[in-house]
Amino acid sequence: MQSLIKNRDSVNRWMERYGVRFGVYKNGVFNEQLFPFDSIPRIIEKEDWKVLEKGLIQRVKALNAFLWDIYHDKHIIADGVVPEEFVYASKGYMPECEKVDPTGKVYSHISGIDLVEGKDGRWFILEDNLRIPSGASYPMIAREITRKVSPITFVENHVADNRDYATILKEMMDDMNGGRGINVILTPGRYNSAFFEHSYLAEKTGAVLAFPGDMTVEDDIVWYTGLFNEKIRVGAIYRRISDEYLDPLAFESSSLLGVPNLFQAYKKGTVAVINGFGNGVADDKGIYYFVPKMIRYYLDEEPILHNAPTYLPYFKEDYDYILENISRLVIKDVSEAGGYGVVFGRDLSLEKLSELKELIIHQPRRWIAQEVIDFKDLEILESNEKVERKADLRAFVVSSGKDVKVWKSGLTRFSRNPDSFVVNSSQGGGFKDTWIMD
Amino acid sequence: MKRYRFTYESETSFSAQVTDHSFMLRATPLDCGPQHLLSHSLTVSPSPDSLSEAYDAWGARQHYGIVRNGHDGFRYRSEGIVEVHSEPRKEPKPSPVFMTNTPLTGFIPEMKALCAEGDSLAAAMTIAGRVMNAMTYLPGSTGVSTTAGEAFSQGSGVCQDFAHIMVAVCRECGIPARYVCGLVIGEGETHAWTEIWHDGAWYGIDATSGLRCDDRYITMAYGRDASDCSVCRGMFRGLALQRTSTKVVVEATDE
Numbered sequence: 001m002q003s004l005i006k007n008r009d010s011v012n013r014w015m016e017r018y019g020v021r022f023g024v025y026k027n028g029v030f031n032e033q034l035f036p037f038d039s040i041p042r043i044i045e046k047e048d049w050k051v052l053e054k055g056l057i058q059r060v061k062a063l064n065a066f067l068w069d070i071y072h073d074k075h076i077i078a079d080g081v082v083p084e085e086f087v088y089a090s091k092g093y094m095p096e097c098e099k100v101d102p103t104g105k106v107y108s109h110i111s112g113i114d115l116v117e118g119k120d121g122r123w124f125i126l127e128d129n130l131r132i133p134s135g136a137s138y139p140m141i142a143r144e145i146t147r148k149v150s151p152i153t154f155v156e157n158h159v160a161d162n163r164d165y166a167t168i169l170k171e172m173m174d175d176m177n178g179g180r181g182i183n184v185i186l187t188p189g190r191y192n193s194a195f196f197e198h199s200y201l202a203e204k205t206g207a208v209l210a211f212p213g214d215m216t217v218e219d220d221i222v223w224y225t226g227l228f229n230e231k232i233r234v235g236a237i238y239r240r241i242s243d244e245y246l247d248p249l250a251f252e253s254s255s256l257l258g259v260p261n262l263f264q265a266y267k268k269g270t271v272a273v274i275n276g277f278g279n280g281v282a283d284d285k286g287i288y289y290f291v292p293k294m295i296r297y298y299l300d301e302e303p304i305l306h307n308a309p310t311y312l313p314y315f316k317e318d319y320d321y322i323l324e325n326i327s328r329l330v331i332k333d334v335s336e337a338g339g340y341g342v343v344f345g346r347d348l349s350l351e352k353l354s355e356l357k358e359l360i361i362h363q364p365r366r367w368i369a370q371e372v373i374d375f376k377d378l379e380i381l382e383s384n385e386k387v388e389r390k391a392d393l394r395a396f397v398v399s400s401g402k403d404v405k406v407w408k409s410g411l412t413r414f415s416r417n418p419d420s421f422v423v424n425s426s427q428g429g430g431f432k433d434t435w436i437m438d
Numbered sequence: 439m440k441r442y443r444f445t446y447e448s449e450t451s452f453s454a455q456v457t458d459h460s461f462m463l464r465a466t467p468l469d470c471g472p473q474h475l476l477s478h479s480l481t482v483s484p485s486p487d488s489l490s491e492a493y494d495a496w497g498a499r500q501h502y503g504i505v506r507n508g509h510d511g512f513r514y515r516s517e518g519i520v521e522v523h524s525e526p527r528k529e530p531k532p533s534p535v536f537m538t539n540t541p542l543t544g545f546i547p548e549m550k551a552l553c554a555e556g557d558s559l560a561a562a563m564t565i566a567g568r569v570m571n572a573m574t575y576l577p578g579s580t581g582v583s584t585t586a587g588e589a590f591s592q593g594s595g596v597c598q599d600f601a602h603i604m605v606a607v608c609r610e611c612g613i614p615a616r617y618v619c620g621l622v623i624g625e626g627e628t629h630a631w632t633e634i635w636h637d638g639a640w641y642g643i644d645a646t647s648g649l650r651c652d653d654r655y656i657t658m659a660y661g662r663d664a665s666d667c668s669v670c671r672g673m674f675r676g677l678a679l680q681r682t683s684t685k686v687v688v689e690a691t692d693e
Contacts (some may be wrong), residue, residue, distance in 0.1 A: 095533065
């Protein structure tokens with residue numbers, strides 16, 4: 001461990017040389033930032049991991065079952081488990097996906113599940129990210145580099161090898177592809193915040209890194225235009241472009257990023273789109289409340305992992321509770337992501353609190369409220385001094401038609417600001433390696 | 439019941455050669471409910487490298503494909519005979535997506551004066567009359583992406599804007615409503631109106647005229663707003679300006 005701490009700066013220097021960056025748009029200006037790496041790892045013991053792994057697999061299975069059900073027979077609505085308005089009023093619900101069968105019935109191939117550990121060692125799910133969860137490349141490359149600068153660390157500690165993420169991804173893509181063509185990773189281009197990740201994952205999985213304009217659809221088949229203008233059939237697309245921009249002839253017509261008529265090919269089932277269309281209905285902050293119910297409903301199992309205690313103003317009892325206790329709750333706007341639209345009641349002036357109350361009274365469906373969880377703080381190095389900061393963990397769960405796997409690693413993000421609970425990288429935090437002990 | 443011979447013709451010219459031109463057309467009348475498509479043909483030129491068919495989320499017929507080689511013009515012609523009955527389109531329960539406004543149909547507080555209450559069909563007729571009175575039909579005063587709020591604030595627009603405002607107000611008043619794109623008798627362009635759900639069926643109401651729709655209205659597509667009903671969309675490679683002219687002819691026929 002000492003060797004790792006000593007080598008923190010050289011790890012960060014290596015990452016800078018590799019171009020490990022993420023881009024941030026602020027006030028319309030694009031800036032690339034380094035993602036600061038802290039060399040003290042988060043350690044998860046083998047026994048704890050077993051529980052997490054089981055719980056994550058269970059959760060993602062239920063979420064995929066929910067997506068299939070919502071876009072087909074809607075049993076869960078008919079049986080009164082999830083109220084219809086939560087489904088149809090969700091921005092992520094896409095009527096175009098009704099009755100469309102994605103390859104292998106998989107919607108969320110790569111799920112980024114965000115968790116926090118409470119002071120008492122219990123884990124809570126913060127949110128599910130089922131559209132295009134990013135971040136796996138950072139712990140991948142950080143581990144690769146730390147193994148180089150401090151090989152002794154991995155001799156002395158029995159840390160599960162996490163260099164298999166690319167293999168897990170590739171096996172999933174191959175399964176979804178079914179030998180129909182090549183695998184591609186579709187990036188919006190180098191001005192996207194996660195461009196480093198797109199190119200790195202393409203390199204590691206052997207997929208072709210495709211840019212907008214590289215693919216066309218003919219007779220419901222997706223073709224990649226090769227270097228010599230030859231047409232190469234595409235069997236699976238790991239897309240890093242969101243649904244609304246992915247096909248300008250089906251969705252947002254002003255999009256220059258998409259593949260025209262891709263949605264038609266997807267509907268006909270000639271290509272796997274990873275992750276599938278319409279997943280936003282299942283990772284909506286309002287739907288989150290219902291995930292434990294989904295697990296009981298679809299799998300007939302008790303949820304292994306717990307949600308943070310959540311209240312929906314939609315229900316009368318919760319509504320009263322929220323208005324009563326607003327000053328100590330965290331309020332989230334269900335339509336926002338990336339750490340935006342999250343406010344802590346205790347940070348607001350009385351005037352702001354009553355404004356927020358008004359908003360909740362007028363649009364109860366738009367908000368959820370949660371108890372503030374007493375996170376377990378993690379140690380980080382701030383100018384060579386150990387200090388404690390809030391941190392979360394994004395676990396990556398990969399689902400193919402055959403199995404569901406949890407990557408023995410994850411992205412541990414921490415807040416650099418001692419007073420902040422928001423650890424999202426768009427909000428200027430750092431990250432650590434996550435050691436799963438073997 | 440009425441029978442029509444219709445022709446929908448569109449020609450786009452490009453100022454320079456374009457390639458890899460993907461297109462999606464939604465230019466065929468519906469063949470269900472009170473409407474029967476007795477015959478239909480569609481031609482596209484230049485001859486596309488692929489031409490496929492599908493139905494969109496609401497059942498409208500789509501033709502789509504790609505023209506790969508360089509071309510400076512793109513034409514399509516959809517024609518046939520359609521039979522229309524003057525009865526509402528039956529549906530036991532409306533999809534809840536037709537109860538929520540979209541960015542294009544956003545309700546603004548200034549529209550409150552258009553709201554009406556009571557029996558949903560009667561209320562919708564009242565709203566249509568108010569929309570018609572509040573707005574001036576003025577071609578060229580709005581564009582395809584003009585929202586209901588923008589058109590209402592300036593007090594003018596075309597059938598698309600009248601229909602968007604109608605949809606916005608109906609949904610705000612709790613009446614399920616959807617946007618409809620189609621053809622009407624005579625020569626001209628596509629027309630847009632609204633369907634509202636009342637007691638097990640969808641009733642067409644034309645806010646541009648303030649009247650109920652009858653068997654003179656041929657439906658091609660419907661959806662949450664105009665963007666669900668685009669007649670033609672395309673994407674190509676090349677640096678070119680484009681100009682499109684559309685010609686629609688609908689005549690009664692005994693055939």
